[in-house]
Amino acid sequence: MLRFALILALALASTIPAAAGELSDHGPDGIMFQDAGTGLCWLDPAVFLDITRAQAEDFVAASTTWRWATEGEVISLMGSTSAGGIALESIMGARTSTVTPGGPRWTGFFAATTPADGALVQSTNEPDYDTITATGTQGSTGAFAHGAWMVATVDPLIQPRLDHLGSADNPYFHDEETGLYWQDPANFVGQDRAAMQSWLDANTDWRWATFDEVKGLLGKLTVGDVPLVDVLGPEQFLAGPGVWRWLGYCDGIASDAAAVLQVSSSTSLPLITVVDVQNGAAGWNPGAWIVTDVNPTAVEAQSLSGVKAMFTE
Numbered sequence: 001m002l003r004f005a006l007i008l009a010l011a012l013a014s015t016i017p018a019a020a021g022e023l024s025d026h027g028p029d030g031i032m033f034q035d036a037g038t039g040l041c042w043l044d045p046a047v048f049l050d051i052t053r054a055q056a057e058d059f060v061a062a063s064t065t066w067r068w069a070t071e072g073e074v075i076s077l078m079g080s081t082s083a084g085g086i087a088l089e090s091i092m093g094a095r096t097s098t099v100t101p102g103g104p105r106w107t108g109f110f111a112a113t114t115p116a117d118g119a120l121v122q123s124t125n126e127p128d129y130d131t132i133t134a135t136g137t138q139g140s141t142g143a144f145a146h147g148a149w150m151v152a153t154v155d156p157l158i159q160p161r162l163d164h165l166g167s168a169d170n171p172y173f174h175d176e177e178t179g180l181y182w183q184d185p186a187n188f189v190g191q192d193r194a195a196m197q198s199w200l201d202a203n204t205d206w207r208w209a210t211f212d213e214v215k216g217l218l219g220k221l222t223v224g225d226v227p228l229v230d231v232l233g234p235e236q237f238l239a240g241p242g243v244w245r246w247l248g249y250c251d252g253i254a255s256d257a258a259a260v261l262q263v264s265s266s267t268s269l270p271l272i273t274v275v276d277v278q279n280g281a282a283g284w285n286p287g288a289w290i291v292t293d294v295n296p297t298a299v300e301a302q303s304l305s306g307v308k309a310m311f312t313e
Contacts, residue, residue, distance in 0.1 A: 021035050022036045022037070022080065022081055022082070022083050023091050024091065025083070027156065027157060030091075031047055031269060032156060033093075035080060037076065037080065040151045041152040041153075041156055043151075044094075045092070045096065045107070046096065046147050047093065048109075048264050050264070051147065052142065056109050059218050059219055062216050065156050066150045068109075068151075069119070070111045070112075071110065074110060074149055078132055078135045079131065079132060080132045081131045087129050087130060088130055088131075092104075096144070102126060103126060103133075104129060105120055106120065107120045108147040108149045109146065109148045112137075116141075117140070117142075118146060119136065120136050120137070121135050122134050159177075159221075160177035161222055162174070162175055162217065163175075163222075164222070164231040165297055168229075171184050171233065176220075177216075178213070179293055180213065180292070181292050181293070182217075182289070182291050183206070184234070185247065185248035186236065186246070187288070188287040189285055193255060196249060205296075206290050206291065206292045207290065207291060208249075208288075208290060209251065210252040213250075214250055214289050217261060217272055218271075222271070225270045227270065228263070228269070228270060228271075232244075232246050232261075233246075236284070247281065247287070248286050248287040248289040249281065249286055249288050258277070258278045259275065260274075260275065260277065261274065
């Protein structure tokens with residue numbers, strides 16, 4: 001019983017702050033919500049379903065838009081209601097667990113790591129479940145179904161995005177924030193690192209991306225909110241139905257390792273949420289993370305077959 005109490009470590013808030021506001025859906029496929037009381041934009045916790053703390057830290061470190069929510073910001077949601085009085089799950093995304101007798105609870109990592117490493121939000125006003133009735137902290141968050149609490153003080157919808165340059169068939173994409181053009185990692189599937197280096201030696205406008213540059217792709221929406229496969233190209237693996245994973249060699253990690261990007265356990269998201277390293281990557285069908293600051297569309301003003309020939313010679 002004591003161990004159970006220590007794991008939960010719940011400290012439920014008991015007062016409703018004056019800034020309690022209305023929560024409304026925001027962003028493509030409703031993956032964000034906005035609090036009219038504070039002006040903050042929140043990513044739905046389920047966007048990070050079962051993410052590790054380290055993966056969430058990488059996301060925060062890489063993003064210029066998103067940061068950890070503080071305990072005070074989570075508590076400020078107390079008493080908030082959904083726009084139009086609809087169920088909060090239609091605004092905040094799928095619950096991570098259920099509160100007796102049937103209300104939703106969302107649990108996720110947040111800014112603090114001690115004395116508790118996570119926060120919870122729940123609704124118990126049956127039958128509508130349209131009002132947040134409790135908030136608090138959560139210990140040992142990784143032991144439970146969980147997401148993460150991320151906020152933005154600017155509108156994420158007008159921040160730089162990843163652009164497929166007008167066509168899902170282009171074998172490269174553009175990061176509007178850094179100005180870099182990226183080859184789709186699948187362009188080099190089936191080649192070893194030495195073969196990729198030979199290609200770079202012959203195409204001097206291009207270079208290996210660093211692992212930090214790969215991380216910099218995290219958290220950016222796609223232009224037009226198109227699926228990620230229309231921007232990054234074909235995935236090498238599916239981690240689940242619609243859960244795409246891309247991997248490729250790059251600089252800044254072991255020569256036999258690949259940098260992995262994927263969405264978390266939520267499907268069909270128009271932004272990347274997870275970065276990782278796959279050691280001994282040769283058996284995992286890796287491609288390459290290769291970049292240039294020269295617009296390849298302008299350089300290759302020719303037919304699509306001519307553009308693709310750049311990557312297969």
